[in-house]
Each structure stands twice: as C-alpha cells, then as structure tokens.
Amino acid sequence: MKILVSVVLIPVLTAFSGISAHAQTLTPAQVPAVTPSAGSSLKELIGRNAPLSSNRLSVALFTLKPGIAYPESYNKTAEEFFLIHEGHGTVWLEGVPHTVKAGDIVRLLAGSRHRIAAAPDSMLSFYALTAPPFQPSDYVQTGKP
Incomplete structure (x- = not known):
C-alpha cells in the first residue's frame, strides 16, 4: 500500500497539483474512514x-465487503478512473456488466452511468481518481440499484 502511494500517487500529485516531489507522503492507514452505507467505507x-x-x-x-454494491450513479462533468486494488467484483x-479484479482499470467519462459491486465471495477495494476533484454537486445517483 505504501509503495503504491509513494510510486504512483506522488508523481500524480507532482503532475496535477504543483507539489514538489519532496513535499508530502501519505499512508492510507493515516486517514480515517467514513461509512457512506452499510458494508462500505471510503478514505x-x-x-x-x-x-x-x-x-x-x-x-x-x-x-466494499463481499456482496455489497453501490447504486448506479454518474458525474456531470468529472472524468473518473477506478484502479482495482484488491479482490474482485463487477x-x-x-x-x-464487466468482471473486474485486482490490477484492472476502469475509465468513466463524464455522464457515464456506472455502478460497482464486490463479488459474493470477495471484498473489493479500489482507488477512485476524479478530475476535476470530486464534489457532491457533480455526483448524481440515478435511483437504480
């Protein structure tokens, strides 16, 4: 996990936010999780x-815990990528539907309806990269499960 942050995210920070390469590091374990719905967490x-x-x-x-899914949604203006970190799902x-597993990348253009679920026998962990940054006013749930 720390290797991913050091090797992947620091260059991303340097490229996108103007932060010099020596300025900051972060381990996800340092960040408190929030629970948007039962069986899921995000940092x-x-x-x-x-x-x-x-x-x-x-x-x-x-x-996402095994069998847990997020409802269908889309971003009005932001592009988003899911980098599947651990586990598998759909x-x-x-x-x-598309099966995803650790190492896979999903690209979501603005306006693309999507949902994600952990398989019944596996948790699913993924990084969501959003540009411009996520903001609640850009996020729309369609009401579909």
Missing part, C-alpha cells in the same frame, strides 16, 4: 478537503 486521500490538498484531482480509497458501464 478521501487527495482532494479539496483531503489530507493531501489538490484543486485538480481527487483520490479516494473505497472498500462494474456496470451503461448497464453492461
């Missing part, structure tokens, strides 16, 4: 109100 690592501040992108670490893109 906002980078963003407007995150421990590593950025006005250009946000990074959040999501964890992501629906415009209603079409």
